[in-house]
Amino acid sequence: MTKLLAPLFLVAAALLPLVLKDPYLLNALIITGIFTICAMSLNLLLGFTGQLSLGHVAFFGIGAYVSALTALGFDVGLPFGLRVTYEGGDPIVGFLLAIVITGLTGFLIGRLSFRVRGAYFVIVTISFAEVVRLVALNWVELTQGPLALTSIPNMTLPLPGLGELTLRSKVENYYLVLVVAALSYLVVGGLVASRFGRAMRGLKENESLALSLGINATRTLTIAATISAAMAGAAGSLYAHYIRIIDPDVFLFSYTVTMVIMVVAGGKGTLAGPLVGGLIFGLLPVALRPVMAPEAQWIVYGAILIAILFVMPKGIVPALETLTRRKAPKAAPGKPLEAGARP
């Protein structure tokens, strides 16, 4: 039954635009989808390896800037009188570059920051994101700083033999985000089910035991960080070409907070958790908007977050699994982690 849930969900999501014509709700779903991709990638670190990264927005933002600058071009002076001028090119190249560059950044940051654990790791990652934001704000020649990068073109897909398809409409962008989200889900699912996934979980459960079994902690964590960063970078690229303007606000700490909320409230270390959390906390502001004053919306948002964590400290998905297992005692017993880990 649970095996069927993911494909069913995908089919339902794919059919949704046929029923849902409201562009505002489609817009909300696209943004929610983009942040859900971020949440899935964060889950790889936070959920499966247990490393609480609070700098995830840095990769999202770097992805957005790389992709936007690739499409728009730039002309920037470097030290020693060097000058780099680039005309600008296809958004799809930007998308791929965003993945590669954020992946590399994730690798480097992983190498540096996995020397520490726990609270120290939390702070290093916050610091990293903040430094990147300040660079984006102050390196005006490249990023236009606070003046924002505007007129970013929509995503263009090359179709073999048919020319190019520019994704202008909501529905097209919706499907693009859906495809990337489904791919991300498969990547995370595949990783988790592999030997590498067992190594990650081993590190999370008991690091010293895992080390004694010959698991290379830094290597495992760094690979997870690299993949996680690359996925967030892809989401950032989607965001840039959809919203079509970015400024250093893409590095807002509150975006990281949104991602963490999606993962933890949904159920960290489960495949479905970030999806469920993403949908709820992505659409909650939309649902609250018409019914109460702006300040009250935030208060209710905070209260719902606290309530979920109090009632279901492990998150919504594990709690639901426990519930269904209690109702159907014949189902094979197992840790929620493994039950949810099947793609």
Place this chain on the structure above:
Amino acid sequence: MDQFLQHIVNASVLGGTYALLGIGLTLIFGIMNVVNFTHGAIYTFGAYAMYLAAVALGLNFFVALPVAVVAGLIMGAIIEFALLRPLRRSDIDTTMLVMIGTGIILQSGTLWIFGGVAKAVPTPFPTEPLVIGPVSLSYVRLFVFFAALALIVLTYFTINGTKLGRAMRATFQDHDTAALMGVNVSLIYTATFAIGSALAAAAGALLGPVYVVFPQMGDLAAVKAFAIVILGGLGSISGATIGGFILAFAEEIGAGYISSGYRDAMGFLIIIAVLLVKPTGLFARAERIG
């Protein structure tokens, strides 16, 4: 040279309040292993408590100050009792998110009640600065500096010289053993959170009159407090004190001689540098937490 002297004086005065902010957080962080995202909101709360006491109730400045600190103490005790105590067995992410939720509620509540327009708290000090040679300094900042130092000394004494402090230190080392030795760990946690919050509120109440009071004032303060804590190492009061001064000097010198746009980046760059060289902070014991 004159400009340099002025930078040094500015940084020293700023460092005192940074230290105060950092100490409150480091206590909670170190003893309870809670990433306290309400710290900034409590700082704001202290500033508004000061505003209410001094402006709405019309209390004397020097009476309003302890009122605000006590308000922070009570607020901290309530948050610990209602939200953290039931989650004692949860992991660091869960408590952190609950703290984030609480912070959102506190900040939005402040905005709802007081509106977004900044409030000023009048001080009894003269506006003309104290001028010594090339350096000038306002009296209110001088007062804030010494008040912060007094609070730091008081906290240090509480931790190192009282029965409560001994129990807190025992809990920091190993809370299971402390519990076996007859320490009421729950009470210690409540006390720790209340004291940490009182210090944040004190920082807000002291700086509110220097700056202005508005709902988002805690955001930047919280980020800086985290930086200070990591510089000094978790749970170390003297570390947080020195960390506060290092951060203030780095910002001041960085903004004065490198680039003012990167002023707020200095702290983070230092953190990254420190953690690369000595991952557990400059002054921490050699244990690894987490």
Place this chain on the structure above:
Amino acid sequence: MQMTRRTTLAAMAFALMCSTAFAADDTIKIGVNEPLTGAFAASGTYVTNGAKIAADEINAKGGVLGKKIELVIEDNKSNPTEAAAVAEKLITSDKVPVMMGAWGSSLTLATMPKLEEYSVPMLVETSSSGKITTQGNPYVFRIAPPSAVEAEAFGPIAAKLGIKKVDFLVINNDWGRGAAADFSKLLKSKGVEVGLMETMDQSSQDMSAQLAKLKASDADTIMITAAVDQLTLLFKQMAALGLKKRIITTGGSQNPDQIVAQAGATANGTMHLVTFAPWWPEKSPNPQAAEYFINEWKKRGYDFAGTTESFRGYDGIRTIAAAIQAGGATDPASIVKGFWKVDLKGLNGPIKFEKAGPAGKESGQSKPEVYLIEISEGKISPVKL
């Protein structure tokens, strides 16, 4: 937990219902996209309150084209992503044919692709970034002066003040950096020397490092672009450092009354370039409207200091009403045409849109008047030149 989920679902269902609610025929909806929470909550709330006064006044006089106007006010949370989402909601769910917004430049820029997507015009009441009217977006009509216009108006004043060398201290965003660029260009062309360019983060509270540097410089004037809260802090910190130079602030978000109330004596001697002078409504370009607006503002119990910000909301809605009237119909295309015909006496000068930006896709820009005022002994007075 069951409860929470059920309530969430109910709320979502409610949201869906609201989004499909039909537009009543007897009212004209005007979208208002402003920051009501987050960093710019104070200013966004002021502008929204000004807009409400205009809407009530227009409706009391019988509305526009025989219909009442209705403001649909949404909070963009001081966040560009939200600002774009709000524009989308206002246009597609609430079916507004015209909007006002979105206070900050990055917020406004984020909404602009939506205007093109749906061909709905927006009146820009506060944002000053040059990029807003130079992008070739024909749905943008701005009544706030971009910093280039403000700088131009300052040209003759600079000569009379006898400024020799000027330093800048600006907020590190498009607003501050744009102002510094435009003012230094203008001042250089007038033979004034330009010295330091210091920036501060918009959330910074301690600027003593920048000020110490400015104190040591040999410039005679410091030009500052920042919002009122940071200005208050700056004046206090300048006094603490004993920094005594000519101070001129720009940007139109200064709220001089709030400065007087909060910075006290430390604000004495400072000069401010403002676009609306509510202290002398009788001398304003439209005394009758200015007096009405100020009285109404006081009657509703709002803080007088907010008028220098909120008049934009008032003028903005009146401009939109005039555009609907001039266009003769309530569809977006007619309102766009109507905007080009607007000729209104605003609170800070005539509102009339001139073409700006690439040919064929011009945006509209109105050029308001600019005044230089001075605070002395806690009183606000015009600078005598």
